[in-house]
Amino acid sequence: MRATTPREDLVRGIWEENPVLVQMLGLCPVLAVSNTVANSLAMGVASFFVLFCSSVIISSLRNLIPHQVRISTFILIIATFVTVADFSLEAVVPEIHRALGPYVPLIVCNCMILGRQEAFASRRPVGRSALDAVGTGTGFLIAILLMGTVRELLGSGSVLGVELFGPNFEPWIIMILPPGGFLTIGVILLVIAWWGERRTAGTQPSPWPEGVGPEAMPTTVGPGTGSDGSERTHQSEGGDRWVT
Amino acid sequence: MGDLMWILVSAMLVNNFVFFYFLGLCPFMGVSQRMATALRMGMATLFVMLITAVSAWFLNAFILPWAPYLRLISFIVVIASVVQIVEMVIKKVSPTLFRDLGIFLPLITTNCAILGLAIFQTLRDYAFVQSIFFAVGAGLGFTLALVLMASIRMELDLAEVPSVVKGTALVFLVAGVLSLAFMGFAGMLA
Numbered sequence: 001m002r003a004t005t006p007r008e009d010l011v012r013g014i015w016e017e018n019p020v021l022v023q024m025l026g027l028c029p030v031l032a033v034s035n036t037v038a039n040s041l042a043m044g045v046a047s048f049f050v051l052f053c054s055s056v057i058i059s060s061l062r063n064l065i066p067h068q069v070r071i072s073t074f075i076l077i078i079a080t081f082v083t084v085a086d087f088s089l090e091a092v093v094p095e096i097h098r099a100l101g102p103y104v105p106l107i108v109c110n111c112m113i114l115g116r117q118e119a120f121a122s123r124r125p126v127g128r129s130a131l132d133a134v135g136t137g138t139g140f141l142i143a144i145l146l147m148g149t150v151r152e153l154l155g156s157g158s159v160l161g162v163e164l165f166g167p168n169f170e171p172w173i174i175m176i177l178p179p180g181g182f183l184t185i186g187v188i189l190l191v192i193a194w195w196g197e198r199r200t201a202g203t204q205p206s207p208w209p210e211g212v213g214p215e216a217m218p219t220t221v222g223p224g225t226g227s228d229g230s231e232r233t234h235q236s237e238g239g240d241r242w243v244t
Numbered sequence: 245m246g247d248l249m250w251i252l253v254s255a256m257l258v259n260n261f262v263f264f265y266f267l268g269l270c271p272f273m274g275v276s277q278r279m280a281t282a283l284r285m286g287m288a289t290l291f292v293m294l295i296t297a298v299s300a301w302f303l304n305a306f307i308l309p310w311a312p313y314l315r316l317i318s319f320i321v322v323i324a325s326v327v328q329i330v331e332m333v334i335k336k337v338s339p340t341l342f343r344d345l346g347i348f349l350p351l352i353t354t355n356c357a358i359l360g361l362a363i364f365q366t367l368r369d370y371a372f373v374q375s376i377f378f379a380v381g382a383g384l385g386f387t388l389a390l391v392l393m394a395s396i397r398m399e400l401d402l403a404e405v406p407s408v409v410k411g412t413a414l415v416f417l418v419a420g421v422l423s424l425a426f427m428g429f430a431g432m433l434a
Contacts, residue, residue, distance in 0.1 A: 028356050032266040079317045102363040109356035182420030189413035
């Protein structure tokens with residue numbers, strides 16, 4: 001495992017290794033509750049809270065947790081914080097809690113959280129794990145807010161309940177229904193892939209035949225070589241796919 | 245009986261776990277590449293769901309009224325251990341069945357569709373028989389979703405699509421269309 005700087009730990013999860021948009025973890029809540037911005041915000045904050053608290057606890061207990069039962073231990077710790085989040089949401093914002101329904105307890109199954117514990121918090125000091133949790137949690141928050149904004153904007157013509165379009169706007173009801181979730185994430189992933197491909201194509205002009213020209217030189221830093229290669233190994237460290 | 249059938253059909257088609265509740269998306273994306281695997285995964289999930297329904301009903305009836313704050317933790321612990329025990333029993337009793345379902349069982353245990361089933365069952369106050377029908381419906385619905393997706397993805401392998409679209413984005417878009425189709429079943433509610 002490559003050593004990382006604290007700044008990297010913090011920033012990495014926000015975009016480059018965004019848990020939802022890049023690693024495809026924790027998709028269920030992102031698709032299910034993102035029909036309004038308010039719900040997305042509540043779910044994002046709750047997941048952030050659970051991720052942060054369990055990362056701190058697990059990383060401070062990392063030398064005490066026996067290796068064989070670590071996953072069960074992680075899940076129990078996560079479940080404890082989810083119960084806290086569930087009861088707190090019910091007390092503070094009962095309407096949103098009702099709208100989120102079963103998806104608050106289901107944060108336990110969010111593979112993003114368990115994934116970070118296994119890949120990071122159980123091996124690193126507390127401070128680093130806290131930074132990593134803040135970064136990953138922010139990345140999750142950004143992704144779910146992006147989904148929520150797009151879906152509420154198109155599906156109800158408003159953001160956070162504030163009408164943005166005039167009275168003549170015909171809302172796309174489909175966007176706030178379940179199919180809208182699939183379609184929105186599909187389109188977002190499509191845009192990201194298209195953007196990535198465009199950037200790759202932009203830095204790789206190849207008017208020369210293979211083996212000739214600047215690309216054949218070892219110093220060339222382009223996608224697929226050099227910097228990108230190290231990025232990939234680094235990604236596989238946190239990118240364990242969890243089946244939930 | 246009509247009520248029970250309605251619970252089954254509604255969990256299977258109208259409120260399909262994958263297309264309506266977005267539960268179990270990871271196996272839906274991960275195991276839907278080949279038909280045979282998808283079918284076996286679906287059957288294994290159905291099986292675990294039945295176990296879950298029974299365990300959750302027991303917990304709800306006998307233990308949780310006295311300790312509601314333990315709901316989530318006890319669900320997870322009990323479901324995981326019961327599945328583990330059943331897995332050992334199957335391994336001993338029927339190695340063939342174990343070979344077909346066994347490798348999926350540990351993967352399914354922490355699946356959100358499983359915990360979701362237990363939570364829905366609690367929220368809706370299902371009695372024992374109702375829980376069983378709900379579990380069967382949900383399991384069949386999940387299998388149906390997996391099999392549909394697998395058959396579409398096998399066709400997609402042969403289709404010519406732009407390289408940008410290939411992969412997860414395309415699967416999500418297809419899932420969106422399938423979800424749209426399943427919404428048609430909502431008409432059965434009337």
